[in-house]
Amino acid sequence: MKVSIQGIGLLAAGLEGWGASRAVLAGIEPFAPVAVRDPDATLLPPNERRRSSDCVRWAVQVAQEAIVQSGLNPRDVPTVFASSGGEMGVLDTLCRSLATPERVISPTLFHQSVHNTASGYWSIATTCQQSATALSCYDDSFAAGLLEAVILACAEQRPVLLVAYDLVVPAPLNEARPITTGFAVAFVLAPPSDGSLAALHLRLDEVRQDEPTSMQGSALDRIRQDNPAARSLPLLSAIAAGVSQTVRLSLLDSQQLVLDLDPCLH
Amino acid sequence: MPPNIQPMMPLSLTAYTLVTANGRGLGPVLQALRERRSALKPCDFEDVTLKTYIGRAEGLEDFSIGNELERFDCRNNRLAWLGLQQDGFMVAVAEAKQRYGAHRIAVVMGTSTSGILETEHAYQARDLAGSLPAWYTSRYRYTHNMFSLSHFVQACLGVRGPAMVISTACSSSAKVFATADRLLRAGLCDAAIVGGVDSLCLTTLYGFSALQLLSTSPCRPCDVDRDGLSLGEAAGFALLESSERVSRRGAVALLGYGESSDGYHMSHPHPEGAGAARAIRDALARASLQPSDIDYVNLHGTATRANDAVEDKAVSNIFGRTTPCSSTKGWTGHTLGAAGITEALISVLCLKHGFLPGTLNCERIDPTLHSHILRDNDVRPVRRILSNIFGFGGNNCSLILGTLR
Numbered sequence: 001m002k003v004s005i006q007g008i009g010l011l012a013a014g015l016e017g018w019g020a021s022r023a024v025l026a027g028i029e030p031f032a033p034v035a036v037r038d039p040d041a042t043l044l045p046p047n048e049r050r051r052s053s054d055c056v057r058w059a060v061q062v063a064q065e066a067i068v069q070s071g072l073n074p075r076d077v078p079t080v081f082a083s084s085g086g087e088m089g090v091l092d093t094l095c096r097s098l099a100t101p102e103r104v105i106s107p108t109l110f111h112q113s114v115h116n117t118a119s120g121y122w123s124i125a126t127t128c129q130q131s132a133t134a135l136s137c138y139d140d141s142f143a144a145g146l147l148e149a150v151i152l153a154c155a156e157q158r159p160v161l162l163v164a165y166d167l168v169v170p171a172p173l174n175e176a177r178p179i180t181t182g183f184a185v186a187f188v189l190a191p192p193s194d195g196s197l198a199a200l201h202l203r204l205d206e207v208r209q210d211e212p213t214s215m216q217g218s219a220l221d222r223i224r225q226d227n228p229a230a231r232s233l234p235l236l237s238a239i240a241a242g243v244s245q246t247v248r249l250s251l252l253d254s255q256q257l258v259l260d261l262d263p264c265l266h
Numbered sequence: 267m268p269p270n271i272q273p274m275m276p277l278s279l280t281a282y283t284l285v286t287a288n289g290r291g292l293g294p295v296l297q298a299l300r301e302r303r304s305a306l307k308p309c310d311f312e313d314v315t316l317k318t319y320i321g322r323a324e325g326l327e328d329f330s331i332g333n334e335l336e337r338f339d340c341r342n343n344r345l346a347w348l349g350l351q352q353d354g355f356m357v358a359v360a361e362a363k364q365r366y367g368a369h370r371i372a373v374v375m376g377t378s379t380s381g382i383l384e385t386e387h388a389y390q391a392r393d394l395a396g397s398l399p400a401w402y403t404s405r406y407r408y409t410h411n412m413f414s415l416s417h418f419v420q421a422c423l424g425v426r427g428p429a430m431v432i433s434t435a436c437s438s439s440a441k442v443f444a445t446a447d448r449l450l451r452a453g454l455c456d457a458a459i460v461g462g463v464d465s466l467c468l469t470t471l472y473g474f475s476a477l478q479l480l481s482t483s484p485c486r487p488c489d490v491d492r493d494g495l496s497l498g499e500a501a502g503f504a505l506l507e508s509s510e511r512v513s514r515r516g517a518v519a520l521l522g523y524g525e526s527s528d529g530y531h532m533s534h535p536h537p538e539g540a541g542a543a544r545a546i547r548d549a550l551a552r553a554s555l556q557p558s559d560i561d562y563v564n565l566h567g568t569a570t571r572a573n574d575a576v577e578d579k580a581v582s583n584i585f586g587r588t589t590p591c592s593s594t595k596g597w598t599g600h601t602l603g604a605a606g607i608t609e610a611l612i613s614v615l616c617l618k619h620g621f622l623p624g625t626l627n628c629e630r631i632d633p634t635l636h637s638h639i640l641r642d643n644d645v646r647p648v649r650r651i652l653s654n655i656f657g658f659g660g661n662n663c664s665l666i667l668g669t670l671r
Contacts, residue, residue, distance in 0.1 A: 001452060023582025075529075084432070085411060086669065091382070095389040098468045110473030111533040111658055114378060114410055115433035123527040129541050131525035132661055133441060136412035137430045144430040149446040156270040172398045173385075176406030204454050211334060254426040255371060 001203070004196035004264070005239065006110045007069030009062030009163075009186035011039060012230065013233060014222065015067060025233075025240035031219050036182065043125045049110055052121060055087050058184040059118035059165045061126065066186035069197075072159055074126035077188070078152060079119060081134040082145025082164040085177055086115040092170045112127065142185075142231045143249040143255070143257045148203050149189050159190035160212045162176040164229040181223050183230040201260040204251070212250040216237065273549040276519035276670060277447060278512050281358030282504040284348055284611040286598045287321035291352035296615050299623050306484040306496050311466050318480040321498025322466060322601030323348070339624070340409040342465040349463065349501030350422055355380065358505055359423050362457045371425040372455035374445045375416040376438030376462035378603030378657075379429070381409035381470065383467040385421060409640075415463055427455045433603065436566075436657030437525075440606025440665055444504050444523045444629070456511075461503035464603040470497055474538030479592045481653075485569035486627040487593035488578075488639045492569045498599025501648055502607035509670060517615050521650065521666040522555065524548025528660025533638055535572055539580030541662045546584055549652060549664040557585045559667070562622050563637070564609050564653040567593020567625075568600050575634065577654060582611035582636035592640040606655045608661065613651040613667045621645045 008018040014033030015021040023029040031251045041059035044052060050061075059081065059096075064186035067074045085091075090113045116134035121130050131152075142164045149162035165184035169177050183246045192199060212232035215221035231249060238245040242263040250255040283291060285306030288298035298305065306319040322346055331339040331347055350356055362371060368641050388402035404635035408414055416429045419483060432441045439462020446458035474480050474497065481494035509519050526548065528541035534541070550557065563585060566577055574593075581591060601608050616622060624642040631639045 019518040078525075084413070088321040091385065094469060094473075095382075095385050098386050099392070103468065103472050105469075105472050105476050107476040107533075110469070110476055112471070113469065114435045114658050116435055116657075116659040116661055117532070119434070120527075120532050120661065123660060126530065127529040127530045127543055129386040129527050131444075132434070132527045132659070133432060133445070133525070134434050134659075135430045135432050138407060138417070140412055141413070144428075147428060147454075148430065148445060150450070151445075151452045151454070155448050155451055157271050172392065172396055175398050176385075176388075176403040177411070205586060252420075252426075252429060253427065256464075262566075266510070 001034060001150050002192050002199065002201050003153050003189040004192050005148055005187055005198045005200060006190045006196050007066035007188035008066030009196060011058055012183045013181060022240040025237045027216060031217055046065050048125060049122060052088050053087055053112050053117060054120045054167050055165060056121045058167060059163050060122055062184045063161060063163045064123055064253040065189045067161060069247040070159065070188040072188065075128045076161050077161045078130040079122060079132045080145050080149040080152065081116065081162045082141045084138055084141045084166050085134055087113055087175055088169045089119050092173050095202045120187065125129050138147060139228050140251050141228045147257060153191060157191050159188055162187045162189060165231060166227050166229045169174060173208065179227050181226050183227040185229055185232045196264050198263040198264055203258050205256045206259045207254055207256055210248055213247045214254065271548055273554045274373050274447060274522060275550045276509040277502045277506045278509045278517050278519045279614060280507050281355050282611055283353035283355040283556060284502040285323060285345065285349045285352060286500055286549050287323050288501040288597055290348055292615060298556050298597055299615065302626055304484055304626055306599055314471055316471055316475050316480065317482050319484045319496045320466060321496065323499050324488060335421060338407040342377065342381040342415065342463055343418045345465050345501045346418055346463045347413060349503055350564060352408060353616060355503055359459065362505060363425065366425055366456035367428045371423060371438065372427040372446065372449050372458040373416045373420050373429040374432065374442040374458055375419055376432045376434050376603050377415050377443045377464050378433060378438055378463060379467050379469055380414050382469050384409040386468045415500055417618060419459065422465065430649065434657055434661040435659055436602050436605050437655045437661045437663040438603035438606060439664035440655040443520050443524055443526055443665055459503060459507045460506055461500040462604040462607040464601055465499040466497060470499060470602060479570050481569060487567035487569040487625050487629045488574050488593050488635060489630055490630045490632040492571065492574060494524050494570055495568045497597040498601045500601035500604040500608045502604060502621060503612050510518050515670060517670045518617050518667060519558050519670050521668045522549040522553025524664045526662045530660050533658055535576040536655060536660065539576045541660055542580035542656060543665040545662040546652065547630060549666050552562050553640040553666045555666065560589055560650050560652045561648045562616065562651045563589055563591040564613050564651060565591050565593040566654045566656045567595055568658055569595060578635040578637050587636055588638055590622055590640045591637045592625040593625055594623050599665045608665060609653045609655065610665055613653050614645055615669060616651060620647050639647065
């Protein structure tokens, strides 16, 4: 299956925006992480933004960046949102309240606890009525999301927005799921065309000898291993380097997504 | 035809199984439908004191998942386990493994809350330092994490194809059919096990209560005095294969699906039902059918004021006033992320046994509804059914199931 990459959004410490991060990802500039400030996510109406969760603002921020690059109208683009645990911060607050004798929870907090919260806020902010999917595949959620987005783009021959995110898990939930760095990434994937950032050929392979692709720098590879959404880093790095390359992403213990990447000349 | 929608090749449901509060397996569910026996009872879940009715699956407290699958043990996976044992489903999957190989069988499950009840219990059991108990932290991945359900189903069935969990609130286990179709079309698998499981937990009981959407009586879909939903729990599974490979006359198949968003509000439906209408039209287009080809519409019909009114707008705009419609939530309660598979399989029972379930608990049909709402069961041949499922985030999915000719 072949798609072209029409836009990328990125947000993590030291990787604030695709444009600003290319040189770091290509290994030209050093990786120098600094704490990420609360994303603007300007597409969210102010009242929606005010009550939105961190996941929503991170996801909308990267989705917005990728869509703007693609030049597409977000109302025309179906979406796939991938996250291992979704709204872990909201779930922490909710479970704390449910552990009190009163068990009083706010209606807003409840509707924000679903796995498709970010997806819903994106559809509402863009008044998009296209298909929206939210999924999980534990540590391989990015690979599963990429698979779903590519088969959707190929089946319907139209662009698809993929957003993957997992944020820092608060205590005490981090004892069960330690994720210590936030990471959000978005791709606009479309049927093959000229003038894109890269062409991607995807296939599914049985696990053989080849390990999943890791990152060159140890700091970036630690992030890749820490955060399921950051499993996208080798793909981002290959696109930034602008050379033909094969990236292997693990999809469960039994399979791998094999991504053959070709840079496109503008 | 809507843009980008290609007619689809029907997918045969070569095996399927369902557990709801009405019983374990298709037989008891069919019997309850025919006898118009609701499973909704006053809430007796754990120590919950809410004044509401629930559809609780019997016996989940009486066993645990043991041996090498022990780490998966939680209410949601116990319900999944019960579901997998019914209706010869595991035998059918074993046969499919023989035909295709374990790595060629995908697992796509839907759930909204997965095993969150474990996390709720763990928070109640925090120690003085605020730490979570070790029995919980080591098993989060296998119980509460959203992927746990597909992981568990893969482990139970010994299949190794692509797997994921779709979690789009109530539409989750309807959308699994769409993802399975794409995986099959892309040649990434030869068969797909789809389904969904959602189980009772404090989050949804107190959450829907906070939204003032829980009825104090058994839910009354489409009734003029309806005042909210009743929560239920269910597990359902279906084995999907290309109808070209396993086609036989009279087999039931997925003929079409449509997915859409409202783009309007997180927990209120679009006032004109625009997203719902889009999902229905896309499903018809994929099935290459006209509205008049549909014999019965299984409504989402949650019995909230807003859902039933808005769904009626979308349905009556497309189907007019003659196509029979009903909601089966009065039997099962709203099984949330399992509602898609529950109602798809109830639709299959209608196709196989030639009957339509009238809307249980609907005493007086809301006169402002324009669709042809069935109150009483009807016995008649049924060839094609459309099933609607709508969820939080304005996430919609419609499925069309039918009998192959």
